[in-house]
Amino acid sequence: MRCFTVVLVIRIILQYSLLQKMALNIPGLVATIVFYVIMLATGIWAAWKTKKKEKNAKQSEVAMVGGRNMNIFVGLFTTAATWVGGGYINGTAEIVYLPTRGLAWVLAPAGYVLAFIIGGLFFVNPMRSKSYVTMMDPLQETYGNTMGTLLFLPALIGDVFWFAAILSALGATMSVILDIRGYLAIIISACTVILYTLLGGLYSVAYTDVIQLVFMMVSLWICVPFALLNSATESIYYTAVNEFYQVPWIGKLETNYLGRWLDELLYVALGSIPWQIYFQRVLAASSSRQARLTSYFAGFGCVFMVIPSVLIGAVAASTDWNQTSYGLPTPNERGESSMILPIVLQYLCPTYVSVAGLGAIAAAVMSSADSALLSASSMLAHNIYRKILRKKATEKEVVCIMRVSMVAFGAAAGGLAFYSHSIYDLWFLSGELVYALLFPQLFCVLFxxxxxxxxxxxxxxxxxxxxxxxxxxxxxxxxxxxxxxxxxxxxxxxxxxxxxxxxxxxxxxxxxxxxxxxxxxxxxxxxxxxxxxxxxxxxxxxxxxxxxxxxxxxxxxx
Structure with a gap:
């Protein structure tokens, strides 16, 4: 069945490329499909593992929080992979490249470190002490079901926007490197994520996260030396410190922008805490101590993972595009700065290297997309359906509602991904309501x-x-x-x-x-x-x- 599905996907893409007279990148397409098959196989294996766990625990809790028995190695990888998504990887390169921003405005890595440290110090113990299943549990417990339903809305919007942002990142990447329409990549990727998340719940998400994060680290680091050593690229050290070179990619923080800079840093640091995708990992750990350690180390994992994106953004800002087949005007002048990472991979790296970079982006997208999908569906099934609509619901009912909602939310996010103009803007906007509305509520009920x-x-x-x-x-x-x-x-x-x-x-x-x-x-x-x-x-x-x-x-x- 899986082989038939793979052949069907290849046939559809080949026929579409012939109709559109597109120069399809066959090696890249094959490599991408192999990667997707590996992800599906891992998800199916994790689903089998989930079935074994369900014999000793509630079916819904195994799907949502992994039976509260996840080992520290898997927990560390899946927690870090939660935030290292396509928006994070592509968006960071975009900000470093933009003449009006630069490295000084890349606040997500430092913000995530602060978020994970604050979360581990203050939020882990209160959430685990009462064996909550989702982040919404303490809110419903204190403020009631009606208010809990209202507070569910910004959490849902945040997850769907987050999913859409990272799908958009993948669509942009594949359209540049494979020369296929971005919406084909969005549809295929969304279907793949929905399928393996639907089959195995948190275990499918966690185990595929391990493979995705390792693949991402290796692939991106392979691409960096080729981009740095390209003949069209000036030394990034020279372009960072030389004030006479166009706009230094290191960036500059003007005094009158200090308030906005601090605002965005605090937004990332505090606004990254009240997300179910974070608390799912916290509640899935086998002990409070393990949950805290996982939280601390995951933040530094996010910093390590963003280094290649920073370097690629610096390369883009240091490149004479007239010496490449991309030509002039520059990506920024064409309004294509949001696709700067795949553009660098395509025009400054050999083909086989750019394919590896594409795999890294696909891995980044899936590692966060599946988390957002599981987060939204878990809260809907547990906090809305079980606690409000049908209080006597069986375990099978809850899991069924969870799976149906995965399909609905995945489709909504895929549709939204078609309309995003800036990956970084959509990624940043996904947490606006969560920061302004949910963080104060969660802080109050806990402290x-x-x-x-x-x-x-x-x-x-x-x-x-x-x-x-x-x-x-x-x-x-x-x-x-x-x-x-x-x-x-x-x-x-x-x-x-x-x-x-x-x-x-x-x-x-x-x-x-x-x-x-x-x-x-x-x-x-x-x-x-x-x-x-x-x-x-x-x-x-x-x-x-x-x-x-x-x-x-x-x-x-x-």
């Missing part, structure tokens, strides 16, 4: 006692409104609130004030303030208990009339 549903709802609505009013150039939404430093650049308003972090902090403050204010008003009977529609005040907490004091004899009268 600030007695916050309640009223505070959660007020914080959610206020934070969403505040973020919307700040505008978003990528979505062509003009700002209503002009923060200090807001300026018009090339017809687009740019917010230099750290408004993302400001929005997050105001959301956090709103949750706490409204929670304690409402509780005080109900306990003091200033508001009648009949208005307490969320039932956050128990009868035992209601205010008891204070004892009266007889002024003459000093005796209490109740």
């Amino acid at each position: 600030i006692p007695n916050t309640n549903t009223y505070g959660s709802a007020a914080g959610f609505l206020f934070g969403f409104l505040l973020r919307l009013l700040a505008g978003e150039p990528s979505l062509k939404i003009p700002p209503v609130i002009h923060y200090p430093g807001c300026s018009l650049v090339d017809g687009v308003y740019i917010q230099l004030f750290p408004f993302k972090t400001f929005t997050m902090l105001l959301t956090l403050g709103t949750i706490v303030a409204v929670s304690y204010l409402v509780a005080f008003l109900f306990k003091r009977n200033i508001l009648p208990h009949g208005w307490d529609v969320c039932s956050v005040i128990k009868e035992s907490e209601a205010s008891v009339p204070l004892p009266e004091i007889d002024e003459q004899v000093g005796l209490q009268k109740i």
